[in-house]
Amino acid sequence: QSALIQPASVSGSPGQSITLSCTGTSSDIGYNYVSWYQQHPGKAPKLIIYDVNKRPSGLSNRFSGSKSGNTASLTISGLQAEDEADYYCSSYTTSSTYVFGTGTRVTVL
Amino acid sequence: QITLRETGPTLVRPTQTLTLTCAFSGFAVSTTGVGVAWIRQPPGKALEWLALIYWNDDKRFNPSLKSRLTLTKDTSKNQVVLIMTNVDPVDTATYYCAHRLDWGQNWFDPWGQGTLVTVSS
Numbered sequence: 001q002s003a004l005i006q007p008a009s010v011s012g013s014p015g016q017s018i019t020l021s022c023t024g025t026s027s028d029i030g031y032n033y034v035s036w037y038q039q040h041p042g043k044a045p046k047l048i049i050y051d052v053n054k055r056p057s058g059l060s061n062r063f064s065g066s067k068s069g070n071t072a073s074l075t076i077s078g079l080q081a082e083d084e085a086d087y088y089c090s091s092y093t094t095s096s097t098y099v100f101g102t103g104t105r106v107t108v109l
Numbered sequence: 110q111i112t113l114r115e116t117g118p119t120l121v122r123p124t125q126t127l128t129l130t131c132a133f134s135g136f137a138v139s140t141t142g143v144g145v146a147w148i149r150q151p152p153g154k155a156l157e158w159l160a161l162i163y164w165n166d167d168k169r170f171n172p173s174l175k176s177r178l179t180l181t182k183d184t185s186k187n188q189v190v191l192i193m194t195n196v197d198p199v200d201t202a203t204y205y206c207a208h209r210l211d212w213g214q215n216w217f218d219p220w221g222q223g224t225l226v227t228v229s230s
Contacts (some may be wrong), residue, residue, distance in 0.1 A: 001172060003155065035216035037156075044149075044205060045156065047218040056218065090157050092215035097169050098146070098158040 004028065004089050004101035011107040017077040020104045022089030023072050027076070028099055034072040034090035040085045048087075051094060072079060084108045113145075113206050113221035116167055121200075121228050128191040131221060138182050138189065142211035145182070145189040151200040157202075160228075162189055166192035196228045202224065221227030 001020040012018040022036075023030065034052045037045035047056055049065040051073065062077045072091075076083055089101040131145060138145060146161040148225035160170045162180045170178050179192040203225045207217035207228060 003157075033215040037217075044220040044223055045217075046220070047216055050214070050216040052217075069212055090156075090158070090216070095172075097171065098161070098215070100148070100156040103155040 001028075001091060001095070001097060001099050004091060004099055006087075006089060006101040008102070009105045009107065012043055012076075012079045013109045014079055015082065016077060016079050016098075017075060018106065020074045020087055020106070022074070024072075024091055025100070026070055027095070028091035028093045029067065029070045029072050031092060031094055032067070034064075034065065034067060035090045036074045037074075037088045037090065038085050039088065044075045045088060046070040049075075059104055060090050081108050111208055111219055113208060113219065115204055115206050115221045115224040117224055117226060119225060121196050121226060123197055123230055124145045124195055124229070125226055127196050127200070127226060127228075129191045129193075129204055129224065129226070131189045131191070131205075133187050133206070133208065133221075134187075136208060137184065138162075138187065141165075142214070144209035146207045146217055147180075147189075147191045148205045148207060148217070148220075150198075150205070151199070151202040154202075158224060160191065160203075170198060198228045200226070201228045202226060 036049035041046040053065040113133040145165045147159040202222040205223045207220040
């Protein structure tokens with residue numbers, strides 16, 4: 001299985017909105033079990049989106065997820081300094097395995 | 110509150126076998142639907158899913174690593190053990206274990222803090 005494709009980096013100014021993409025195939029992203037994780041340097045990943053567009057309890061509504069075909073997206077609105085981190089998409093696959101994306105580094109200018 | 114913690118050697122020689130333990134609390138791996146996954150991250154690189162063991166002892170492995178991986182669980186000790194054979198320097202990574210809650214809940218939350226394993230002679 002191949003890693004999901006994410007842009008290496010995305011940047012934005014405080015208060016702006018940015019969108020991260022995650023491209024796969026009909027066997028993974030197309031399967032509707034997409035999740036997103038935020039990872040700050042030296043820390044473990046943290047779940048921020050599951051089932052394409054659902055947020056865990058207590059998570060800021062500035063994070064939202066969507067999907068079109070075999071591409072999933074994570075939008076961060078009202079960008080804040082604390083959002084500077086690496087973001088990974090992940091998908092359950094039709095082979096009953098999991099795959100992660102290549103990761104996107106978000107920089108707050 | 111669910112917590113997980115990975116333990117294992119920090120240094121392993123090439124061709125040796127790596128054994129990692131995930132000790133957890135706040136859930137039972139015998140509960141229907143529950144799973145424990147292993148994910149790794151080479152320094153400065155992306156996450157890679159390795160394997161997952163379910164409450165019913167069903168196991169799933171990354172196809173590219175399947176021949177080298179073994180997964181077991183000890184329900185009495187609340188532990189899951191990952192064994193990787195014939196390690197190589199490319200296996201140098203931080204290894205994480207993570208919790209999967211239930212049927213159809215195909216995400217991982219929470220994760221352990223991770224343990225860094227270096228493969229070097």
